[in-house]
Ligand SMILES: C[C@H](O)[C@@H](O)[C@@H](O)C(=O)CO
């Protein structure tokens with residue numbers, strides 16, 4: 001994984017006319033750039049928790065010579081995001097950033113002394129004409145020329161743009177690693193390399209699951225870390241009751257061996273993704289390199305799980321914000337090698353720096369069906385029905401909701417999580433013998449119940465022949481049911497798997513007319529669930545990648561796409577989005 005993170009390039013553009021105009025604007029223009037840089041550095045962080053870095057052009061940009069000097073500086077500094085700021089008129093196509101491979105935004109100061117908005121409109125039309133979509137940022141209220149303030153509405157747009165643009169930049173050049181191949185015919189695990197290459201700028205790497213066996217047998221893992229990891233697991237991960245019928249339960253000796261295999265798998269899966277210098281010390285220089293994977297998927301079912309312990313422990317631990325080495329950034333690992341859900345998890349993660357829940361979108365429970373089965377009347381956020389999100393596999397432990405902010409359950413970036421929250425999460429989780437009928441090789445599934453009341457967003461990427469990738473998302477809340485109601489519903493499925501009860505927010509139209517409609521329009525068997533209402537960020541990110549959004553419940557006021565999208569129509573934003581994405585085509 002690339003550790004030299006991409007930077008945000010800031011370009012102060014200016015009216016090139018000397019002998020009065022340019023001179024009078026130098027301080028204000030460069031000041032805008034400096035204040036935007038400081039603002040972004042204060043508010044955005046890279047996946048390792050360090051503040052994002054901005055690079056400001058050496059001079060204000062009044063013409064093409066200075067534009068290319070800025071370009072040269074940026075290309076030597078790994079700039080992956082471009083923000084142009086100006087309080088005044090500048091020469092549109094002469095000052096614009098022409099790098100078509102990165103996201104662009106322009107903030108035109110809303111003032112009266114100088115025409116920043118006129119430049120904004122002029123340069124955005126140049127971007128439109130040249131096929132380089134750019135985001136326009138224009139404050140709603142007029143500011144005085146001396147104002148050093150970044151108004152709240154401008155701040156919100158700068159953050160939404162920069163967060164999404166950094167996600168684009170962070171993906172570029174990294175890999176998705178398939179560990180195994182297609183799981184049980186799941187289309188998302190028929191990995192489409194064209195999609196990764198053209199839409200995400202990512203490479204596809206592949207290994208056969210037999211590589212795990214080779215590493216077990218030849219001892220290609222850090223033995224010291226393995227001993228430490230196993231001990232930590234035994235001390236911290238509670239083994240819950242075995243739910244298998246008596247004749248299928250395996251002995252405790254056999255379970256102990258399975259647990260060792262599960263822990264080894266976690267070490268090996270991580271090493272395959274990002275490499276491990278210790279392997280070089282053991283004489284395995286090639287293996288020490290890893291696959292530069294920012295995300296991965298593990299096939300598991302069936303060739304692996306019919307014989308070996310399942311991937312649940314590995315998937316859960318790697319996706320979580322901590323392990324035996326302490327708190328750390330999650331690794332993004334999809335169950336069943338569902339690469340499209342893996343990429344959705346990656347989007348969610350890069351926008352939030354938080355661990356993700358991977359789940360089957362298993363059951364729509366109507367109020368009537370819940371009432372019939374339990375006698376309970378669904379209420380509150382759940383009054384119109386619920387989705388049961390549950391899966392063997394990749395739900396991060398963080399999904400239990402045992403972290404808090406202002407007394408409310410949350411999922412935080414790893415650097416904000418306390419030791420007490422790690423403990424509470426482990427105490428809220430059981431590792432339960434895998435269902436032997438499904439998993440003949442055994443293993444342990446992660447069992448927790450997500451705390452209610454968390455704002456979350458469920459998203460999913462789909463591929464459609466002739467159309468390409470399409471994103472769908474639903475903002476909503478996690479729900480806490482009365483204990484016996486949960487138990488009755490959970491026991492009808494597989495109670496050894498983690499459950500999240502999800503109530504999407506309804507808008508009364510389209511796919512959000514009812515909870516049933518949300519379920520009925522979901523594109524595949526999985527969803528990626530993130531803490532927070534991040535639908536607007538996902539929409540912005542999708543537009544940068546030219547991925548249309550087929551269903552969402554985000555109000556129009558929060559939707560922020562490149563300005564040129566409005567030239568594809570403003571009456572139906574959804575239709576305009578499809579036309580714009582099709583017209584521009586994939587980013588790479
Ligand atoms: C055990 C089963 O095969 C599950 O893994 C199955 O329901 C899925 O998760 C399919 O995505």
Ligand SMILES: [Mn+2]
Pocket residue numbers: 335336359360391392525526
């Ligand atoms: Mn599944």
